[in-house]
Amino acid sequence: MSNLWPRVEPLLARVEKPARYIGMERGSLRPEHRPSSTSWLLVYPDTYEIGLPNQGLQILYEILNERDDALAERGYAPWLDMTAEMRAAGVPLFSVDTHHAAADFDVFAFGLAAELVYTNVLECLDLAGVPVRSEDRRPEHPLVVVGGHCAFNPEPMADFVDAFVIGDGEEVVGEITEVVGAWKRSGRTAREGVLRELATIPGVYVPSMYDVEYDGAFIAEVRPRFPDVPERVDKRTVADLGEWPYPKRQLVPLIEVVHDRLNVEVFRGCTRGCRFCQAGMITRPVRERPADQVRTMVQDGLRRTGYDEVALTSLSTADFSGIDGLVAGLVNEQQGCGNVGLSLPSLRVDAFTVGIASEIQKVRRTGLTFAPEGGTWRIRQVINKLITDDDLYAAVEGAYSQGWQRVKLYFLMGVPTEMDEDTLGVAHLAREVVKIGRKYTKKASATASVGGFVPKAHTPFQWFGQNSVQELQRKVHLLRDDLKKSGATLRWHDPAATYAEGIASRGDRRIGRVIERVWRAGGTFQEWSEHFVLDRWLDAMAAEGLDPDWYVTRHRADDEILPWDHIAAGLHRDFLWDDWKEALAAHGLPDCRWTPCYDCGVCTDYALEHVVASAVPPAGGSQGTGQGLAFGREASISVPVELTTR
Amino acid sequence: MRGDSGFPVRVRFAKRGKVRFISARDVARALERAFRIEQLPLAFTEGFSPRPKVSFGLALSVGHESDAEYLDVELTDPVDTDVLAEHLTPVLPEGMPVTGAVRLVERAAALQESITEVQYRVEAADGLGRPIPGAVLETAASNALAADELLVTRTRKGKESVDDLRPAIRNIEVAHDGEVPVLELTLLTQSRGARIREVLDALDSFALVNGERVGLTEHRALRTSQWIERGGARLEPLEADAFAPVLETSAS
Numbered sequence: 001m002s003n004l005w006p007r008v009e010p011l012l013a014r015v016e017k018p019a020r021y022i023g024m025e026r027g028s029l030r031p032e033h034r035p036s037s038t039s040w041l042l043v044y045p046d047t048y049e050i051g052l053p054n055q056g057l058q059i060l061y062e063i064l065n066e067r068d069d070a071l072a073e074r075g076y077a078p079w080l081d082m083t084a085e086m087r088a089a090g091v092p093l094f095s096v097d098t099h100h101a102a103a104d105f106d107v108f109a110f111g112l113a114a115e116l117v118y119t120n121v122l123e124c125l126d127l128a129g130v131p132v133r134s135e136d137r138r139p140e141h142p143l144v145v146v147g148g149h150c151a152f153n154p155e156p157m158a159d160f161v162d163a164f165v166i167g168d169g170e171e172v173v174g175e176i177t178e179v180v181g182a183w184k185r186s187g188r189t190a191r192e193g194v195l196r197e198l199a200t201i202p203g204v205y206v207p208s209m210y211d212v213e214y215d216g217a218f219i220a221e222v223r224p225r226f227p228d229v230p231e232r233v234d235k236r237t238v239a240d241l242g243e244w245p246y247p248k249r250q251l252v253p254l255i256e257v258v259h260d261r262l263n264v265e266v267f268r269g270c271t272r273g274c275r276f277c278q279a280g281m282i283t284r285p286v287r288e289r290p291a292d293q294v295r296t297m298v299q300d301g302l303r304r305t306g307y308d309e310v311a312l313t314s315l316s317t318a319d320f321s322g323i324d325g326l327v328a329g330l331v332n333e334q335q336g337c338g339n340v341g342l343s344l345p346s347l348r349v350d351a352f353t354v355g356i357a358s359e360i361q362k363v364r365r366t367g368l369t370f371a372p373e374g375g376t377w378r379i380r381q382v383i384n385k386l387i388t389d390d391d392l393y394a395a396v397e398g399a400y401s402q403g404w405q406r407v408k409l410y411f412l413m414g415v416p417t418e419m420d421e422d423t424l425g426v427a428h429l430a431r432e433v434v435k436i437g438r439k440y441t442k443k444a445s446a447t448a449s450v451g452g453f454v455p456k457a458h459t460p461f462q463w464f465g466q467n468s469v470q471e472l473q474r475k476v477h478l479l480r481d482d483l484k485k486s487g488a489t490l491r492w493h494d495p496a497a498t499y500a501e502g503i504a505s506r507g508d509r510r511i512g513r514v515i516e517r518v519w520r521a522g523g524t525f526q527e528w529s530e531h532f533v534l535d536r537w538l539d540a541m542a543a544e545g546l547d548p549d550w551y552v553t554r555h556r557a558d559d560e561i562l563p564w565d566h567i568a569a570g571l572h573r574d575f576l577w578d579d580w581k582e583a584l585a586a587h588g589l590p591d592c593r594w595t596p597c598y599d600c601g602v603c604t605d606y607a608l609e610h611v612v613a614s615a616v617p618p619a620g621g622s623q624g625t626g627q628g629l630a631f632g633r634e635a636s637i638s639v640p641v642e643l644t645t646r
Numbered sequence: 647m648r649g650d651s652g653f654p655v656r657v658r659f660a661k662r663g664k665v666r667f668i669s670a671r672d673v674a675r676a677l678e679r680a681f682r683i684e685q686l687p688l689a690f691t692e693g694f695s696p697r698p699k700v701s702f703g704l705a706l707s708v709g710h711e712s713d714a715e716y717l718d719v720e721l722t723d724p725v726d727t728d729v730l731a732e733h734l735t736p737v738l739p740e741g742m743p744v745t746g747a748v749r750l751v752e753r754a755a756a757l758q759e760s761i762t763e764v765q766y767r768v769e770a771a772d773g774l775g776r777p778i779p780g781a782v783l784e785t786a787a788s789n790a791l792a793a794d795e796l797l798v799t800r801t802r803k804g805k806e807s808v809d810d811l812r813p814a815i816r817n818i819e820v821a822h823d824g825e826v827p828v829l830e831l832t833l834l835t836q837s838r839g840a841r842i843r844e845v846l847d848a849l850d851s852f853a854l855v856n857g858e859r860v861g862l863t864e865h866r867a868l869r870t871s872q873w874i875e876r877g878g879a880r881l882e883p884l885e886a887d888a889f890a891p892v893l894e895t896s897a898s
Contacts, residue, residue, distance in 0.1 A: 005664075013709055018667040024739055026679075254668045254676060254739055306679025306737070 004091060005099040011085040019255045020048035021082065023096035026252035026305065030098050031071035038177045038184065040064050040072040041095055041105040045120035048076040052251060053259040056148060057111050059246040060169050070177045073097040077120045080525065086127065093128040102128035106180055108142035112150035115504035116497065116527035118157060119519040125160065132516065134162050134208060139188045143180060152282050153457035155563040156504050158207035159512035163198045166567055167235030170244050172203045199229045203236035205567060212509055217550060219508060219561040234568045239608055241268055241287045245297060252305045261309035262301040266294050270315035271592050275384045275583050276412060278456035280315055282569040284602040286593055287611040291326050298330055302340060309341040318348040318356060321614035327356055349387045354398035367406035368399045375411060375425025381586045382417050396433050400440040407433055407446045413475050414453040414467030416583060423475045426450065430488035447489040450479065452498030454505050458569040460579035463556040466502045469495045496534035500526065502552035503537060508563035514540040570602035652689050652720040654750040655727060658884055661712045663741035670705040676739055677717055684733040689720040703757040703872055704764060704835060712869035716757055716883050718750065746884050754887035761883065762836050763816065763873040768829040770846060773861030778853065780820055780827035782860065786852035787818040796848040811848050814840035842867050
């Protein structure tokens with residue numbers, strides 16, 4: 001195979017941030033390509049700075065390179081200037097580790113964390129010289145594989161992807177390697193054989209092995225084409241995170257990237273049960289990493305990388321059993337070895353959490369971020385983010401009184417049953433927060449960031465009709481007017497981009513043609529606001545004869561076959577539907593880690609258990625733990641969502 | 647920047663190959679992490695955002711290579727400067743070996759202010775990327791050096807200004823020891839300074855083939871040395887402010 005570096009190098013003098021394309025990170029490898037090894041190119045289809053820190057990709061990079069029968073390299077989407085240079089010079093997409101052509105790899109794998117990067121996948125395939133549609137690929141082309149949270153609704157990308165991995169990838173990449181290796185040894189005959197073989201691996205979904213039949217606009221049936229292809233593909237779950245202490249050699253980039261620090265995943269999965277949160281729903285159950293292993297990974301990681309900051313990552317790190325002890329221990333151990341900072345992303349909203357934060361941040365107390373997500377207690381019960389106003393005020397009081405000056409609050413906009421008093425509740429909370437802050441410092445400021453809600457597959461809100469662009473815009477204006485001269489700043493996400501995300505998020509196979517049209521019209525890097533144009537999406541929908549509102553703003557009925565119903569995250573459909581009804585009644589649901597099981601289906605069906613060191617809820621973390629919260633049945637009021645049948 | 651009780655050190659390193667595409671800021675971060683990995687006792691500034699006490703010489707443009715980059719760093723405790731290279735080189739990016747280190751005298755002048763002269767080896771090409779005949783380069787060099795002034799236009803903060811480049815050019819030679827003839831530029835840094843691009847533009851007006859300008863472009867540039875002129879002597883920065891006799895390690 002050829003090394004493209006001599007052809008890449010001359011282009012780098014003409015592009016911004018040329019170091020995006022050189023590799024050479026500490027921890028990176030230059031694996032030798034041998035015919036006996038299955039070669040993987042792991043691509044994060046966004047810029048290098050966003051893609052490099054991706055932990056999923058780094059974990060698989062190590063696991064595959066530890067195998068005798070596999071090797072893995074990395075790739076990222078070249079920025080627009082580099083793409084233009086590459087196309088002009090006829091240089092195909094390459095790996096950053098050894099600058100091999102992407103098309104030379106056996107497996108061309110993408111990690112997808114957000115729908116708006118879908119068009120970048122097509123751009124990467126095309127730039128590699130690989131046909132974008134799987135039906136056009138021949139045996140010599142790589143197998144195109146997709147993993148990550150977006151794989152839980154694979155259908156919009158079904159035309160372009162040979163196989164999806166549903167769930168945790170640690171184990172399944174080995175199984176795929178073996179199947180692909182055998183195919184290579186047998187002389188790489190027709191693709192259909194290897195695809196059918198891949199379809200029998202648990203957790204692997206091969207869309208071309210399924211026929212979809214429609215009844216008008218609706219799906220009538222999704223049927224496997226062969227008897228050995230499963231009707232339903234269940235997600236893979238790593239039962240014990242302690243067996244997978246990866247990444248062991250976290251990459252240290254040469255240029256600045258997002259999350260530019262040591263990242264140690266302290267647990268996977270979350271059972272807080274926030275109804276809007278796909279990540280929480282599809283990664284159940286909670287699997288904590290043993291505290292001793294966390295300590296070791298932090299110490300080894302800092303020593304190996306030279307980083308001066310470490311983040312303990314998870315979906316809600318303050319919920320880690322004994323988090324206070326762990327943090328105190330880490331802070332003490334780091335003292336004297338050169339100002340190492342510890343950060344906890346995804347903080348819970350309460351005073352206990354602020355206590356931990358102040359333990360960590362002895363200096364540099366500038367900003368703290370909380371995500372109450374909803375403006376009123378009622379709406380927070382609807383979305384099951386069970387934070388009371390008092391929880392928030394106590395957290396904020398703690399923050400300002402201990403020296404923080406800026407508080408940032410995240411909110412969702414356009415969740416089910418939301419009324420204007422809920423929207424204005426955001427402004428009310430922001431004003432109260434500023435008021436609390438001003439007691440302590442004149443410099444106190446608060447920012448409310450609102451993002452339009454996009455319903456996701458495998459959540460109780462998968463049946464909900466998203467707010468229209470106009471409705472979200474109206475709510476933004478409502479808030480903006482209400483917050484004038486309040487001392488609080490409002491930031492919002494473009495409702496047009498939220499709408500496009502809605503098309504891709506709950507789309508079916510017919511959306512593939514739409515994605516292809518958007519890409520052909522030049523719509524790459526769609527999550528970058530300067531490159532996003534909603535009309536490209538609307539034009540593509542019109543050209544395909546599809547009604548975008550049918551996909552985005554329509555409430556789904558109980559008996560409708562959803563495009564992802566043949567993909568299983570372990571959550572019973574009955575559980576999700578009941579939880580949806582509970583949401584509409586503004587009933588909260590406690591966290592099953594510390595309260596009796598309500599049988600969502602994951603543990604029972606997959607013979608899994610929570611792996612938590614402590615059976616009692618964290619001190620002060622009252623929300624959703626069954627500790628003296630009145631679940632507001634009395635709060636039930638008439639709301640503007642109706643359950644309909646088709 | 648240097649405190650009274652610290653142990654100031656000057657380090658020389660190279661920047662060759664792919665790593666030439668990282669910025670001066672990235673170089674600083676890589677060095678800082680290398681010191682941490684090797685648990686060398688960096689001194690930090692006081693205040694809310696403690697930063698290691700480091701300072702660099704003249705910034706090198708992204709894409710240019712160098713055999714003569716320098717870093718001043720303050721440590722809290724003495725280290726054996728003879729083995730610093732052995733410690734740091736393996737944990738620095740490939741192409742960035744440390745090639746020498748000395749303990750500095752107390753309160754040595756900052757590198758930025760001390761450096762008076764830099765030398766570059768520049769591989770030039772014509773507008774189509776082809777090498778330029780040595781004779782053409784030699785004529786251009788001698789004509790440029792003979793000129794009273796070399797005017798260039800520079801845009802700074804939206805304003806155009808015409809500057810004379812000539813005082814910043816000490817010498818231009820053409821070396822023929824490689825496959826293609828290369829320009830050796832010796833540039834003075836304390837006044838306005840001159841960028842390689844500007845020097846090539848100035849040379850281009852004298853680089854004629856059949857009466858036409860060849861369109862001199864920079865193909866590859868290597869900073870070969872930096873100098874400190876002090877009391878009539880031209881000193882290598884490691885020698886200039888060394889606390890003890892210099893002990894160099896070989897480049898790896």
